[in-house]
Amino acid sequence: MYDAAIIGGGIAGMAVAARLQASGLTTVILEAHGQPGGCAGFFQRRSFSFDVGATTLVDFGPGGVGGEFLESVGMLPLEGEVLPGYVAWLPDRTVTLHRDPTSWSRERLKALGDTPAHRSFWQLLDRLADVFWQASRKGVRLPIQSVADAIRATQAVGLGGLPLVRYLSWTMTDALRAHGLEQDQALVGLLAMLVEDTVHSTLDEAPLINAALGITIRGAGLTRARGGMRGFWHGLTTHYRQLGGTLRVGCPVERIEGQEGGFQVMTRRGVIAAGQVIAAVPAPLAARLGPEPVAEALAPYLRRDATAMGGATVVFLGVPEGEVAGQAFTHHQLLHDYAQPLGDGNNMFDGPAKRLAVNAAVDRIFEPTVFSR
Ligand SMILES: Cc1cc2nc3c(=O)[nH]c(=O)nc-3n(C[C@H](O)[C@H](O)[C@H](O)COP(=O)(O)OP(=O)(O)OC[C@H]3O[C@@H](n4cnc5c(N)ncnc54)[C@H](O)[C@@H]3O)c2cc1C
Numbered sequence: 001m002y003d004a005a006i007i008g009g010g011i012a013g014m015a016v017a018a019r020l021q022a023s024g025l026t027t028v029i030l031e032a033h034g035q036p037g038g039c040a041g042f043f044q045r046r047s048f049s050f051d052v053g054a055t056t057l058v059d060f061g062p063g064g065v066g067g068e069f070l071e072s073v074g075m076l077p078l079e080g081e082v083l084p085g086y087v088a089w090l091p092d093r094t095v096t097l098h099r100d101p102t103s104w105s106r107e108r109l110k111a112l113g114d115t116p117a118h119r120s121f122w123q124l125l126d127r128l129a130d131v132f133w134q135a136s137r138k139g140v141r142l143p144i145q146s147v148a149d150a151i152r153a154t155q156a157v158g159l160g161g162l163p164l165v166r167y168l169s170w171t172m173t174d175a176l177r178a179h180g181l182e183q184d185q186a187l188v189g190l191l192a193m194l195v196e197d198t199v200h201s202t203l204d205e206a207p208l209i210n211a212a213l214g215i216t217i218r219g220a221g222l223t224r225a226r227g228g229m230r231g232f233w234h235g236l237t238t239h240y241r242q243l244g245g246t247l248r249v250g251c252p253v254e255r256i257e258g259q260e261g262g263f264q265v266m267t268r269r270g271v272i273a274a275g276q277v278i279a280a281v282p283a284p285l286a287a288r289l290g291p292e293p294v295a296e297a298l299a300p301y302l303r304r305d306a307t308a309m310g311g312a313t314v315v316f317l318g319v320p321e322g323e324v325a326g327q328a329f330t331h332h333q334l335l336h337d338y339a340q341p342l343g344d345g346n347n348m349f350d351g352p353a354k355r356l357a358v359n360a361a362v363d364r365i366f367e368p369t370v371f372s373r
Pocket of ligand 1: 055058
């Protein structure tokens, strides 16, 4: 009998399990695959390991959201390299998304327009990002959905940030429109691409505050862990086990039965008893696995998000080392066409690689017929 069984050994499951275990509870993680990691995991082939999704860890410096997590479970700070930023390749220009705020302020005016409207727009985003990055480190939850969320948000934002509360109901498009910039193709194209990548939403729908955080994640620090995601997971799972946690891989959960205080988790490899169950799997799966009340509680959200489900295709390409050696910026994001909807190759994020080589190869691989299948 564990205090808590955690379904899914992705970063969400691992993080909650490590926190609970470190606080003195007994936990077990049940992971379907042969190793933990999920969308932030890795796979190995011969002597190489490849990141399967996430390549960079956001805000893992001291005092950051990730940094606080490591500290709270008793781990040392993350070893790795903080990216200096990355390069956005728009159809008619490139924009270097510097991590350094001064370089970024200069670059955005040079690449995207230096008018009073542009300056005022960026000023608003900077202010929102400053206040809400600090607030997110203090545990603020957005969008605000309950009175408790509202109280927590007020405490986290502080009195100085309260005037920004009026932007809670704004979208990024509202902010562009307020500055007369909604027809600025390059600016809109860049923001749409960044918002899709980080908030998984559109400029018309993403709450402005979430979007402002999403488009400034590099300022919070994008760290490439030593040894890539394999290195990160090796450190985290070793520590979790040292805390006394149990990680069961190759153990897909098929059904969860019971009620508050006593659950049985049916897996392909036997039944696990736990006082609490935490589902750290996609919501539709949690609804299918859990007891009936879980499905009922999740139903409105699943209906709301039915058309927003998506996936990613990860392509691994080798380029000669000489083509990437010595480059300051190794991560790239590509937009092919302003007029086309995002997706299906029109907004790609590249890990360490050189843009032209990758772009040409991806164009060859992803011919339109491949997409339609
Ligand atoms: C291509 C790509 C690139 C990305 N790049 C970045 C990046 O650079 N930086 C960043 O911060 N984020 C990035 N992300 C987002 C990030 O990877 C995800 O937000 C994060 O990994 C989600 O973690 P999770 O634990 O919520 O879910 P998941 O990673 O989906 O974990 C769910 C886990 O549950 C397991 N599972 C499923 N069904 C069962 C079952 N029945 N029983 C038991 N276990 C089950 C799965 O195997 C999986 O391990 C990227 C995502 C993708 C797809």
